[in-house]
Amino acid sequence: MDVVTTDYKRCSVIRTSGRIDSFNSPYLEQAFQQKAEEGRYRLVFDLSDVDFISSRGWWVLIETQKLCKRYNRGELVLVGISDEIRDSLRLVGLQKYFKMYDSVTDAVGSF
Amino acid sequence: MDVVTTDYKRCSVIRTSGRIDSFNSPYLEQAFQQKAEEGRYRLVFDLSDVDFISSRGWWVLIETQKLCKRYNRGELVLVGISDEIRDSLRLVGLQKYFKMYDSVTDAVGSF
Amino acid sequence: MIYPARYENLSQVRDFVAELAKQAGFVDKVIYRVILAVDEAFTNIIDHAYGGEGLGDIECTCQITEEGLTVRLRDQGNRFDPTLVPEPEIKKSLHEVSPRGVGLFLMRQIMDEVSYEFTDKGNELTMVKRFD
């Protein structure tokens, strides 16, 4: 799993592709934790090329969201989420914890 | 000439397409002035779909840059500038007054 | 198909089931849901039936019937009582929420039938997705 992060002035963009499941979600978790260690809590997760996320992957996103929002220091927002993934998040009511944007520019511009 | 502007939290993106010359540069000027009137001086000009700019167009950009940089309140940066336009800016030494970015996201992320 | 109970095999299992769900004629949105349910079930067996990776095998079979698609997962791990598993609470605040404990809930939300059978030969999970 390739996770590419780009640091901007006020936020960082994290991008990966393919599938996020019990096997590889620890790598994603690491990437998010790395940003937190750098004091970067305003995060854009670009899922444009992600075609599957299991609940293990959501767990990483939820925990990252908790970490980011603590002390009001930031937020994790999502971009390019596919209809299928959005649908499955809705099945368990998790979509409401994330702002979602259509483009990375819109997301970066929100910070 | 269609000029589309999108306001983000810390900057605005101005986008147009086609040709910028003595005929239509006043419309572009208007769009930039509108942003200034709204107190928006951090501007991204997206030229991805612009294929010609005459010196009249550059003049609009230079005057906008002066306006934006006054009192250190902002800056105009350029995105998606074609090789030809870049070349012609270089002919008269005007390229040095603008930061240039490859993508709108990079430009928005710089503010 | 028999797979060692390891996370690295999840993508193969999903692909296998997706292929059959496609053959059965389900649309993409439903196929996605079905492989999500299978992924959750396979992960649960690794985590809870075996209590870790590499401690056994998981057999996956698919059957296209007149009714729909039947997916079966068999393992030799621990049994459990599915009726004792509480539904995840849809809590209000982010701080309280955890996507832990949604696996079984998702499987039941997605599939029309989710049943466990525990015998001397092992455990068998049967999930049915019906044609609408």
Next chain:
Amino acid sequence: MIYPARYENLSQVRDFVAELAKQAGFVDKVIYRVILAVDEAFTNIIDHAYGGEGLGDIECTCQITEEGLTVRLRDQGNRFDPTLVPEPEIKKSLHEVSPRGVGLFLMRQIMDEVSYEFTDKGNELTMVKRFD
């Protein structure tokens, strides 16, 4: 081609010259430069020779020669002395810079020959872009 001296005709003039520059075999980068020079020349005639829009016509002719491309612009407006036009200073600070006064400079930078002829029949600007 004869055009009323209006800015709205700039794009037609550029297209006309671009087409001939293409036929002459120039590459895109050079074509862009040539139409930029023509745009600046046409604008100058409107602004300075006629002193405004709609006060006359501008004739544009192109000729592909062995040497290159010759573009001629003819008008019936005011004359001027091109040798008296100073080169724009390449100043250091943004505050001092103005892209005003770069039209003639650009034309001279881009074209291999830029010459004005003022006669009783009117003014004629000849610009030549040579094949390399």
